[in-house]
Amino acid sequence: MRQFSPADILALIEGLKWTLLLVALTLAFGGPLALLVSLARSARAKAPRWIAWAYIEMLQGIPLLGLLMFFYFGLPVFLNIELPALIAVALAYALYTGAFLGEIWRGGIAAVRQAQWEAADCLGLSRRHVFIHVIAPQALRIALPATVGFLVQLIKNTSLASVVGFVELARAGQIVIAGTFQPLLTYSLVAVVYFALCYPLTRWSRSLEARFNGAG
Amino acid sequence: MNFRPLWRYEDAWWEGVVTTLELTALAVLGGLALGLLGARALRSGHPVATRITRGYVEVIRNTPALIQIFLIFFVLPGLGLRLPPFPAAAIALSIYFGAYMTEIFRSGLDSIPKSQIEAGACLGLSRWQMFRHVVLPPALRNIYPSMTSQFVLLMLGTSLASQVSVDELFHAAGFIDSRTYRSFEVYALACAIYLGMAIFFRLAFAGIGKLAFRWPEGR
Numbered sequence: 001m002r003q004f005s006p007a008d009i010l011a012l013i014e015g016l017k018w019t020l021l022l023v024a025l026t027l028a029f030g031g032p033l034a035l036l037v038s039l040a041r042s043a044r045a046k047a048p049r050w051i052a053w054a055y056i057e058m059l060q061g062i063p064l065l066g067l068l069m070f071f072y073f074g075l076p077v078f079l080n081i082e083l084p085a086l087i088a089v090a091l092a093y094a095l096y097t098g099a100f101l102g103e104i105w106r107g108g109i110a111a112v113r114q115a116q117w118e119a120a121d122c123l124g125l126s127r128r129h130v131f132i133h134v135i136a137p138q139a140l141r142i143a144l145p146a147t148v149g150f151l152v153q154l155i156k157n158t159s160l161a162s163v164v165g166f167v168e169l170a171r172a173g174q175i176v177i178a179g180t181f182q183p184l185l186t187y188s189l190v191a192v193v194y195f196a197l198c199y200p201l202t203r204w205s206r207s208l209e210a211r212f213n214g215a216g
Numbered sequence: 217m218n219f220r221p222l223w224r225y226e227d228a229w230w231e232g233v234v235t236t237l238e239l240t241a242l243a244v245l246g247g248l249a250l251g252l253l254g255a256r257a258l259r260s261g262h263p264v265a266t267r268i269t270r271g272y273v274e275v276i277r278n279t280p281a282l283i284q285i286f287l288i289f290f291v292l293p294g295l296g297l298r299l300p301p302f303p304a305a306a307i308a309l310s311i312y313f314g315a316y317m318t319e320i321f322r323s324g325l326d327s328i329p330k331s332q333i334e335a336g337a338c339l340g341l342s343r344w345q346m347f348r349h350v351v352l353p354p355a356l357r358n359i360y361p362s363m364t365s366q367f368v369l370l371m372l373g374t375s376l377a378s379q380v381s382v383d384e385l386f387h388a389a390g391f392i393d394s395r396t397y398r399s400f401e402v403y404a405l406a407c408a409i410y411l412g413m414a415i416f417f418r419l420a421f422a423g424i425g426k427l428a429f430r431w432p433e434g435r
Binding site for chain 1: 279379418
């Protein structure tokens with residue numbers, strides 16, 4: 001046991017760096033996946049709609065912790081490959097993002113009035129053009145508050161990566177506690193950092209919601 | 217892939233499911249109570265009560281549930297209250313669920329137009345009658361979908377309690393994994409059980425909602 005020192009603060013900052021890197025990687029993998037899922041859910045053909053629906057239902061029905069455990073402990077055993085921790089964890093979060101963010105964006109697309117499709121159709125635009133130039137900008141605006149809200153969830157949920165030994169902020173806290181035996185102080189500090197990251201986003205999401213209320 | 221070695225631990229699986237459901241039920245009860253209290257405080261207009269509730273909701277909603285569980289688990293002993301993991305996790309999850317329920321209840325009550333209440337007052341209804349007949353039914357109907365999805369999220373969230381060694385489903389999975397070394401099958405099965413419970417609850421709530429609110433008629 002030793003005193004809580006500036007080195008411990010540095011360790012927490014190092015953990016924070018990995019938390020932010022994990023969020024960035026997750027969005028890099030999960031963002032395109034979510035886009036794909038929302039498009040599949042909004043498609044005319046039955047098959048992609050059905051597959052995307054099953055995917056969303058499944059991901060929303062299992063705990064994120066389970067997904068992490070499965071990717072980190074289960075999958076490498078099954079496939080006989082050793083995934084680097086960062087990649088295994090980021091893939092699990094990307095799948096989670098694909099489902100939840102995909103569902104949010106699907107809602108945004110569905111909220112754009114049908115008449116907009118018809119009007120653009122009358123102009124002789126192709127379905128793809130209608131989507132890119134008419135529907136997507138409006139859908140994005142409608143879904144923006146919920147998207148920011150999801151980002152808050154994601155930042156908080158990266159703390160679960162600590163469970164599989166990924167040294168992000170929460171795990172860095174545990175390591176500091178192992179040395180200093182100061183759980184109350186350390187976890188409070190960690191909580192404050194998460195709060196400082198998330199609260200501005202929450203506020204932003206709320207002001208967006210107020211601004212866009214009734215949009216579309 | 218070989219699931220057979222897992223069946224020998226049938227008791228551990230079963231106990232994990234029961235503990236998960238117990239923890240969910242306790243956290244739901246505690247969270248509903250806190251949520252009602254919080255929504256009441258927010259609508260009372262009392263500045264101190266409003267501020268405290270706002271602070272509670274914002275802090276809980278902007279920090280990870282895992283950290284909240286760790287804090288409760290380590291703070292209470294510091295205050296001289298040494299709780300076993302299960303009650304500590306139940307308290308932490310109640311506080312967590314309560315913050316979300318506060319927001320949901322408040323939004324439900326806010327969704328009732330003032331004119332409805334004024335109309336009720338014109339009929340000479342008492343405050344309680346007004347709440348019971350004018351405010352509550354449409355408010356409940358409005359918040360029912362978000363309430364039920366929050367419930368399912370809470371049920372999935374009880375998996376976090378495994379980290380303070382509550383022997384719920386994931387704790388059981390970890391135990392069985394350490395005995396059988398069948399990580400893939402163990403975690404696949406654990407996820408499948410959660411998925412089954414989530415689907416069951418969602419269908420059950422949808423059914424109850426249909427009966428209680430006669431959906432989708434009148435929407």
